[in-house]
Amino acid sequence: MDVTRPPVEIEVDGEPAHRGAHHVQSLERGLAVIKAFHADAAELTLSDVARATGLTRAAARRFLLTLADLGYVRTDGKYFSLTARVLELGYSYLSSMTLPEVAQPHLEHLSADVHESSSVSVLEGTDIVYVARVAVSRIMTVSINVGTRFPAYATSMGHVLLAGLSKAELEAYFVVASFDRLTDRTVTSPDRLRAELAKVREQGWAMVDQELEEGLRSVAAPIHDRAGRVVAAVNLSTHASRTTAESVETELVPPLLEAARTIEADLAIAAPGRARA
Numbered sequence: 075m076d077v078t079r080p081p082v083e084i085e086v087d088g089e090p091a092h093r094g095a096h097h098v099q100s101l102e103r104g105l106a107v108i109k110a111f112h113a114d115a116a117e118l119t120l121s122d123v124a125r126a127t128g129l130t131r132a133a134a135r136r137f138l139l140t141l142a143d144l145g146y147v148r149t150d151g152k153y154f155s156l157t158a159r160v161l162e163l164g165y166s167y168l169s170s171m172t173l174p175e176v177a178q179p180h181l182e183h184l185s186a187d188v189h190e191s192s193s194v195s196v197l198e199g200t201d202i203v204y205v206a207r208v209a210v211s212r213i214m215t216v217s218i219n220v221g222t223r224f225p226a227y228a229t230s231m232g233h234v235l236l237a238g239l240s241k242a243e244l245e246a247y248f249v250v251a252s253f254d255r256l257t258d259r260t261v262t263s264p265d266r267l268r269a270e271l272a273k274v275r276e277q278g279w280a281m282v283d284q285e286l287e288e289g290l291r292s293v294a295a296p297i298h299d300r301a302g303r304v305v306a307a308v309n310l311s312t313h314a315s316r317t318t319a320e321s322v323e324t325e326l327v328p329p330l331l332e333a334a335r336t337i338e339a340d341l342a343i344a345a346p347g348r349a350r351a
Contacts, residue, residue, distance in 0.1 A: 103129060107137045108146065108160060113217065117153040164221065173306055174206040174220070176340045177297075181208040181308070184333045188326055190310045192333075193218070194297070197235040200251045202226050205306070224286060227267055228256050230294035231307035233280035237271040238296055238304025244271070260285045279327055281319065289314050293322050295334040300342045308334050 110126040111118060118126070124134040138154050141147040145159045173194065181192040185208040195202040201223040209218065226232025226247075236247060253262040261267050274280040279295045286292075294309035310326050317326075 103127070103133065104137050104141070107134065107141065108156065108163075111154075111156050117155045119153060123154065172341065173297075177206045177306075177308065177337050178208075180333050180337050180340070181206055184208075184308075184310070184329060185210050188310060188329055190312045190326065192308065192310050193231070194306055194308050194337075195231045195235070196306050197226060197232070197239075198223070200226055200247060202229055202232045202235060202307070225251075225254075225256075227251060227253055227262075228260055228282065228286040229309075230280045230282040230292040230311075231309045233271060233274050233282060234294045234296045234307040234309075235304060236267075237274040237280070256286055257284055257288050259283060279331065281322060283319055284314060291317060291319065291322060293326055293330060295327075295330050297334055297337050297341070299338075308337060 106127045107123055107129070110123050115122070115126075120131055120135055120138065123129070123138060124131045127134060129137070138147055138149070142149055142154075146157055147154050148157050149155075173196070177194040181194065185192045189210055191209045191211065192207070193204055194206040195204050197203075202225075204218060204220055204222045207218060207220060224232070226236055236244060239247065248264055248268075253264065253267070254260075255262050261270065270280075279293060281291070281293045283291050290311060291314045292309050292311040294307045296304040297306040297308055299305045308330065310322075310330050312322065312326070
């Protein structure tokens with residue numbers, strides 16, 4: 075599976091027309107430099123960063139050295155890499171979220187019960203973002219951790235989260251989303267995806283069979299807040315070599331739906347005012 079990320083889209087020659095007068099472009103560029111690093115690009119040269127962000131070499135150098143001064147980046151003079159201090163940028167958000175705290179013990183129980191990996195994610199833009207996970211075995215070519223992102227259209231949790239959007243929100247998604255073929259089974263037709271989302275809405279769960287990666291089969295269910303809005307998704311993932319689509323539906327869907335219900339119940343009790351993570 076190709077996990078190479080596209081260049082970070084930022085405007086270099088001037089502020090984009092849709093930005094407000096409050097927009098601080100230097101902040102946007104600094105964040106773009108941080109986002110240029112990822113699992114397959116943990117160490118980058120100055121030229122690599124400039125190319126990934128669209129910045130000039132001089133601008134990329136200033137941002138990298140500033141981040142190094144602040145302790146977010148280290149360098150040996152040629153290669154740059156992020157330091158653990160970058161985690162501080164997301165810690166406040168994650169630590170204020172009730173959802174991961176509530177979901178984690180339920181994921182542990184679910185995975186122990188069915189002997190498959192389980193996760194919880196939320197929708198951010200056109201991607202799902204993992205906020206909690208219990209892995210019983212590694213079944214993908216890439217490592218999945220809290221913060222990992224995948225395109226929503228190719229994942230079971232993405233289908234559940236998209237199916238939970240309002241009509242206007244879903245139309246906005248189709249305007250900005252791109253549909254790349256990740257495997258021979260990936261659904262890249264917006265019309266076919268719309269039909270699948272309608273089915274997910276009706277049955278209350280989603281299955282994606284090897285659309286994100288060959289051999290990966292997963293099933294997901296929605297997590298609702300007290301107002302009935304879909305705020306997250308919980309899933310189970312398995313390898314196609316040891317399960318069939320039929321066995322996933324009969325053996326994994328029932329405990330998955332039960333886990334979703336118990337997470338919802340505990341989430342409502344734990345933080346009625348913060349249910350939307």
